[in-house]
Amino acid sequence: MNRKSKKQIIVEEAAVLFNEMGYSATSMNDIARKLGVKAPSLYNHIKSKQEILSILLLSIANKFYKGIQEVTSTEDSYRFKLKEIIKMHIRVATENQHITALITHDWKHLEEPSLSKFVKIRLDYRKKLKEVILGGMKAGELKTANIEITLNAILSSLRWIYNSEIYADTSNVSLDELEKTLLDIVFSGVDENY
Amino acid sequence: MNRKSKKQIIVEEAAVLFNEMGYSATSMNDIARKLGVKAPSLYNHIKSKQEILSILLLSIANKFYKGIQEVTSTEDSYRFKLKEIIKMHIRVATENQHITALITHDWKHLEEPSLSKFVKIRLDYRKKLKEVILGGMKAGELKTANIEITLNAILSSLRWIYNSEIYADTSNVSLDELEKTLLDIVFSGVDENY
DNA sequence: CCTACCGATCGGTAGG
């Protein structure tokens, strides 16, 4: 078992606090207190508060990107690819809940050059997902509808998973049930007979 | 045409800035600068920064709550009610985009007693929506599935509408098309043939 | 790892 470096411990604790209060409302003092040290001691391990945010966001963005890259490099149908992307997205999100939640708002507090890097990865992710959905529509596997609305609705329908205070209600749900239920809702909706 | 009070103008401009940078990262100075005055002048119209947040969040929460109350007080089918709730939700969100976005994160910065009031309204909204979905499942109008996952997926699938930087991609979409497409996705999913 | 300390900025008040 690898021992965690001090830096890793700081970064992981910061993710929890950023989640609870937001990046701006979290002080270095808050992070230090949780770790039982004084704020200036943190700077022996990290360069700045901004570095912590940058590490967190670029690492999670790359995890998602690597995931979609693997799925889209196969020769499967668009429908199958979309299912695999959703499953991968759910898996990465649940395994990195605190960090993933930062994608929603705290990325705005990134400074250059990290900001541009993050935005690029995120746009590339969106682009790859868009290609799969568009491909599926053209191949007759998915219903033809406004691509931006469809893309946003699919991505957004998964976003509550990151949100710990909402996710808490479903903490007794297994990953399998989560995947199965969400795939069913996205692919065939909530209506019983239509 | 009603003239807006200074207070209204301050509150609305603050909503835009809270959206861009978050409540904590927005200073009274930022708000004042946008309005062409000095920060201390704001206090002739508002009591505190916190009061601005409280006004914004309680007003939007009440709009959503009033909307769901109207829909659920009818005698229509659960399926029809769910459709009307989604349409209402889309309408309120698009008409109050900047304010609605604060529901996602900045509510955490509310202080008592506003925090408890806001959380209560939000939970009541969730409860009413949950009753409609559960009723629909029991009546055979909606597919039976994990209620919390279904509830979260539906609410979450609409949340991207608040998020202005993403919504920009669909700014050329009419409200009608938005409603129609989202209802179709929620009710019957994205799959073409199943 | 600490104490001591820096300049900058915060929300807000006094007083006119």
Added chain:
DNA sequence: CCTACCGATCGGTAGG
């Protein structure tokens, strides 16, 4: 509406 100013806190540095 303003200027002048308050105590508190911010991220970060110096030096040991």
